[in-house]
Amino acid sequence: MSALADFQNEIYLKGLGDVRPELPADLTRLEGLAERRLSAQAFGYAAGSAGAEATARANRAAFDRWRIVPRMLRDVAHRDLSAEVLGTAMPAPILLAPIGVQSIFHPDGELAVARAAASCGLPIVLSTAASATMEEVAEAGGEGPRWYQLYWPKDRDLAVSFLERAKAAGYTALVVTLDTFTLAWRPRDLEQAYLPFLRGIGTANYFSDPVFQKAVGGPVTDANRDTAVLHWVATFGNPSLTWDDLVFLREHWDGPIALKGIQHPDDARRAVDAGMDGVIVSNHGGRQVDGAIASLDALPGVAAAVGGQAAVLFDSGIRTGSDIVKALALGAEAVLVARPYVYGLALGGEAGVRHVLRCLQAELELTLALSGHRRPDELGPETLQRS
């Protein structure tokens, strides 16, 4: 019996003492439960996507079109799910996607998520738009692996300051999100007229930054909060960035860099040509371009274009361990789980996130083994069939 699938044994054994898990083992049920727990605004922010949410639905439909073809009698007694991605060792190829403003889902927000991830040994990718500072989150995560996600601001000095702080706080890899230099048309948030940042939530990394503070005339207090929020709006995103600007990042970050939001094979090639260490195939969970292709449908083409010259990671639509098997088979080295852990956070804080991570790891391992594989790198396109 392996350590990851131990969660399955643990659940059944606790059942002998009449103890059942507090959250569902079917993670697709979390969203419905979270809706009952959260305010309409917070739930809408998490669950909502761009436009008519066609791309969000397409992300899920794409998983359903692929089916695993199990193979038998292949000695899968000893399974090893461990991976090393961009220099970071992890017990399974699963990272926690960058998610902003987590304090709207639970008072412990990013700190609870960092603790839960660290207890499983899985890396967090901390958002620039976090509701706790990157230093606070690093302290909560302790020895747990951590990457930093940059929203590249207009102010270059602020970008450099973010990178220096991230390095100093022990974040080892940089994820640069390219698809969200401005927020898309998001009807659920618009209908609630809800944008947490305008209330100074999700701005902790900015408000605590010496470069940002200098720009607003000193530390952010009640007296200059409105000025600080307006400055955040002015500097948050930079729509004029081009591929040439990546040189600047290289100059200011000496660890691995992955570009998040890649969907076209030509963009993947450009990332490799620019010396990037990885790409994250992602459409931001359908939150940016409604009508865009499903992220899973973009994965094989991107993986082929990268041709092993950089790490290929995937997100947008991962809900179960079986989804992870499919993404790995179609060319991802690792996946980022996003909304499911947010719902776990909303429903149970640190323990809720831990529940989600343990379910995913156990289901991944069991699905892999029952399909006839011992390791993720044994998966390939031949593992799947179009349904």
Ligand SMILES: Cc1cc2nc3c(=O)[nH]c(=O)nc-3n(C[C@H](O)[C@H](O)[C@H](O)COP(=O)(O)O)c2cc1C
């Ligand atoms: C509430 C919420 C906040 C997010 N914030 C960020 C962020 O700050 N930075 C980022 O790169 N991506 C952000 N994302 C996108 C996720 O990292 C990920 O790409 C996406 O959620 C994947 O889709 P899925 O949750 O449907 O699997 C956010 C997503 C959600 C749902």
Ligand SMILES: O=C(O)C(=O)c1ccccc1
């Ligand atoms: O909401 C998002 O999807 C997102 O990525 C975000 C987070 C913080 C600020 C702006 C966008």
